[in-house]
Amino acid sequence: MYGRKGYQLVKDFASxxxxxxxxxxxxxxxxxxxxxxxxxRLIQFLMRKMEQEGLDVQNNRNADYYGALVHHLSLIRNKRxxxxxxxxxxxxxxxxxxxxxLELPPEIQExxxxxxxxxxKNHSAAIKSYMGKAGIDLNVVSKHxxxxxxxxxxxxxxxxxxxxYNTRVINYSVVFAVGLKDMxxxxxxxxxxxxxxxxxxxxxxxxxxTNFARHSMHFLKRTDAEPYIARGQMEELTG
Amino acid sequence: MASSSDMGSADxxxxxxxxxxxxxxxAWRNEKAAPEILPYEGDLVERAKGQIELVEExxxxxVENGIDPLVVSLYQMDLDRTQFLLRSYLRVRLLxxxxxxxxxxKSEEAESRLSEQEIVFARRCADDLAKxxxxxxxxxxxxxxxxxxxxxxxxxxxxxxxEPHLDTFVACRSKSHFTLNLYEEGESTQTEEMYxxxxxxxxxxIVKGAIESGKMDLI
Numbered sequence: 006m007y008g009r010k011g012y013q014l015v016k017d018f019a020s021x022x023x024x025x026x027x028x029x030x031x032x033x034x035x036x037x038x039x040x041x042x043x044x045x046r047l048i049q050f051l052m053r054k055m056e057q058e059g060l061d062v063q064n065n066r067n068a069d070y071y072g073a074l075v076h077h078l079s080l081i082r083n084k085r086x087x088x089x090x091x092x093x094x095x096x097x098x099x100x101x102x103x104x105x106x107l108e109l110p111p112e113i114q115e116x117x118x119x120x121x122x123x124x125x126k127n128h129s130a131a132i133k134s135y136m137g138k139a140g141i142d143l144n145v146v147s148k149h150x151x152x153x154x155x156x157x158x159x160x161x162x163x164x165x166x167x168x169x170y171n172t173r174v175i176n177y178s179v180v181f182a183v184g185l186k187d188m189x190x191x192x193x194x195x196x197x198x199x200x201x202x203x204x205x206x207x208x209x210x211x212x213x214x215t216n217f218a219r220h221s222m223h224f225l226k227r228t229d230a231e232p233y234i235a236r237g238q239m240e241e242l243t244g
Numbered sequence: 245m246a247s248s249s250d251m252g253s254a255d256x257x258x259x260x261x262x263x264x265x266x267x268x269x270x271a272w273r274n275e276k277a278a279p280e281i282l283p284y285e286g287d288l289v290e291r292a293k294g295q296i297e298l299v300e301e302x303x304x305x306x307v308e309n310g311i312d313p314l315v316v317s318l319y320q321m322d323l324d325r326t327q328f329l330l331r332s333y334l335r336v337r338l339l340x341x342x343x344x345x346x347x348x349x350k351s352e353e354a355e356s357r358l359s360e361q362e363i364v365f366a367r368r369c370a371d372d373l374a375k376x377x378x379x380x381x382x383x384x385x386x387x388x389x390x391x392x393x394x395x396x397x398x399x400x401x402x403x404x405x406x407e408p409h410l411d412t413f414v415a416c417r418s419k420s421h422f423t424l425n426l427y428e429e430g431e432s433t434q435t436e437e438m439y440x441x442x443x444x445x446x447x448x449x450i451v452k453g454a455i456e457s458g459k460m461d462l463i
Contacts, residue, residue: 038384045386080386081395087381088404095376099342124376131372132338135365139334140293195317226317227324 007044007079010037011086018090026097026116034090037083044080048073095124102129198223198230202238265326268292270461272333277415277462278455279448280408281340281348284359292330299323337362345370346393346405410449415463417443422459426450 014033021027051073055065098121101113107129114122200217222242233239271285299319306316341348341362348354348366355363374392382390389395393402418438426434438444438460454460
C-alpha cells in the first residue's frame with residue numbers, strides 16, 4: 006500500500022523519547038524514497054499513455070488521469086513524511102547545540118548521520134557569529150567547560166528530578182545540566198558548595214583566600230564558584 | 245481629587261515603569277509569552293548594554309576602593325539580574341527565529357521585526373537548513389518535487405513553510421481603558437470594553453494590535 010513506509014518512518018521518530026534522538030533509520034528512509042521514485046515513474050507512464058491515446062492530459066478525466074493523481078498525492082505525502090522526519094531530527098540537533106555546546110559526547114554522535122553532524126557544525130558557527138556581532142555572550146557552553154568523566158560524578162537536583170528514570174538518560178541529562186548555566190534567573194548571590202575534585206591549594210577568591218580541601222564545604226559567591234562547578238570540581242548544595 | 249499619597253504613588257509608578265529595567269522586563273515577558281516574534285526593541289537593548297557595562301566598571305571601582313562588600317554584592321546581584329533579562333530576551337527571540345525560519349524571511353513585514361544581526365542569523369540558518377534538506381532528502385526525489393518551500397511545482401503557494409500559531413490563547417492584562425474589536429475587520433464588530441488592570445485569557449490574534457501599541461501586556 007502506498008504511503009505505509011512514510012507512515013512507519015514518522016512513527017519511528019515519534020516513538021523515541023521526546024527531545025532525544027534514535028539512530029537514523031536509513032533502511033526505512035531509502036525504501037520511502039524508492040517508493041517516491043516508483044510513483045514518479047508510474048505517473049510518467051500513465052501520462053504518456055494518455056498522450057498516446059490522443060487525449061489532452063490536463064482536462065481529460067479518465068481512469069489514467071485519476072491513477073496519476075493518486076500517484077501524485079502519494080508522492081507528496083511521502084515527501085511530507087520524509088521532510089518531517091529530517092526536520093524534526095534537525096530541530097533536536099539544533100536544541101543540542103544550544104544546550105550542550107560544541108563537543109557532542111559519543112553516545113549522541115553515533116545516532117547522527119554525517120549530514121546531521123555537518124548541519125550541527127554549521128548551526129553552531131551561525132550562533133557564534135551572531136553572538137560575536139551582537140557583542141553579548143548568550144551562555145552557550147563552550148568546549149572547555151565540558152568534562153564528561155568528572156561530571157558523571159554529580160547529581161544536580163533540578164535535572165535529576167526530571168530525568169531520573171533510565172541510566173542511559175542520566176548520561177544525556179548530565180550533559181544537559183552543564184549547558185543550562187544561566188537558563189534560570191539568578192536567585193542568591195552566594196551559594197553553598199562542596200569541593201569534590203582536586204583543586205590546587207591557595208586559590209584566591211575575590212573576597213577571601215580559602216583552602217579547598219576535598220569534601221570541604223564553603224559559602225562562595227555564585228560567580229566565583231561557577232567555573233569550578235562547570236569543570237566538575239565542586240557541587241552545589243541545595244536544600 | 246486624588247490625595248497626595250495617591251499622587252505620590254502614581255508618580256512613582258510612572259517613573260519606575262519608564263526605567264530601562266522595567267521596560268526590558270516588560271519586553272522580555274511579552275516576548276516569552278507571544279507565539280510569534282515581536283518587533284525588536286533596538287534602542288532599549290543598546291541602552292541596557294551600555295548601562296550594564298557602566299555598572300560593571302562601577303563595581304570594579306568599588307571593590308578596589310574597599311567599599312563595604314555587602315553593598316558591592318547588592319550591586320552585583322542587580323547586575324546579574326539585568327544581564328539575565330537581556331540574555332534571555334535575545335535567546336527567546338533566536339529560538340523563535342529558528343522555529344519559524346522560512347516564515348520570518350518570507351515577507352518584508354516579518355523581516356522588519358528583526359534586528360540586523362538577527363536577519364543575518366536567520367538567513368544563515370535558513371541556508372543551512374535548506375542545504376541539509378536538499379542533501380538528505382530532496383536530491384533523491386524526482387524533479388518536480390525538489391523544492392524546499394513548495395510541496396511540488398504544481399502548488400501555488402509555499403505550502404511547506406511552518407507558520408506561528410496566532411490562535412493560541414494567552415493571558416494578558418490591559419494597562420488603560422479602551423475598546424477592543426473582538427472579531428476581524430469586516431466581520432461582525434462585537435466590541436469589548438477593557439478597563440485598566442483587567443486580566444484576560446484570550447486568543448492572541450485579537451490582542452495582537454493592542455500589545456504592539458503598548459495598551460496590553462502579556463503575562
